[in-house]
Amino acid sequence: MDKNFFILLFKRFLQGKSTEEEKFLIDQWYDLVEADETMQLEESEIKEIGVQIWQEVQEKTKDPSEITGYPEIRRKRFSIGYVLAAAAIFSGLVILSFFLYYSSNTQNSNLVSHSIKDSGMIQTVNFKNDDLKIILEDGSVVFLEPSSKITYPKHFKDNRRDVYLEGNAFFEISKNRTRPFYVYNKQIITHVLGTSFTVRNNKNTNEIEVSVRTGRVEVYENSELVKKVKTNNNGVVLLPNQKVVYNENARKFIETLVDVPLPIKVDSVNNKEVKEAFIFYDKPLSSVLNSIEKMYGIEIVAENEAIYNCPFTGDITQQNLFNKMDIICKVMNISYEIKGTKILLRGKGCW
Secondary structure, rough: OHHHHHHHHHHHHOOOOOOHHHHHHHHHHHOOOOOOOOOOHHHHHHHHHEEEEEHHHHHHHHHHHHHHHHHHHHHHHHHHHHHHHHHHHHHHHHHHHHHHHHHHHOOOHHHHHHHHOOOOOEEEEEOOOEEEEEEEOOOEEEEEEOOOOOEEEEOOOOHHHHEEOOOOOOEEEEOOOOOOOEEEEOOOEEEOOOEEEEEEEOOOOOEEEEEEEEEEEEEEHHHHHHHHHHOOOOOOEEOOOOEEEEEOOOOOEEEEEOOOOOOOOEOOOEEEEOOOOEEEEEEEHHHHHHHHHHHEEEEEEOOOOOHHHOOEEOOOOOOOHHHHHHHHHHHHHOEEEEEEOOOEEEOOOOO
């Protein structure tokens, strides 16, 4: 825990973004520590903090008229020096409260606790309302979502790269076949060589979701955390536009497609998605589906092979994948459903 945490904590309070747990820490800190006169904050910041504290005091007091003395008289307590003094004296209290808050309901908290004790480990928590961009030593980029935490080494090992996530994050991993990248998140491990993917946690359903944007990832249970329970789950391998949902209670992996599949064709020079027209005139459906499969990397299978010969005419360039499928099915008098990581077509077709 360092001075940056305390400064950020007060900036969040100033902006009205503090959580109840953060306000509690500030209250404990404010009541128990004496002020330091050095390195004052800006006058406007001090006054605004005082006004906000005064408003909170009034809200929590039965008879506000009994309180005298505008809080600005205590302005010295909000100097930067005061913040640092508090950090030194009450770091134990703050670290404990802070860690319990962000590690609650986390089954791999022991793993993360052990990691941060090792030398050279960095722990980052996103207090912002927007994603926090973190560039790791190997050039990999992590977009850490609000209220999420990631722990990683300042220097990765020669033969592997390990990070520990609590919450949600999007990863863009630099390719290095000799140093695989591992993301530890509760009971699962995501193993990659070089790709981009998202890891999300749903606390309400106790589910972890890993979705792949590019490349290929392997997701499996963390044997260290489930070693007391026999498992038949060997994990799954995911390709672009695929995701897996792992239920912590049932300990099952369910594979399916991402909510919004995106084109996987990328211009290697400009690193942009390839724009391709989906305009067809009296083309057999097999040709239409083949173009869609190549664009999204998703297999489309017809239950009735006669459907493939049905002619299709239309412009579906501007539609997303599922809208494309809706239009095709309406024209062809068929239906589709998602079966695992495939799209299955049903019906006689051709009207």
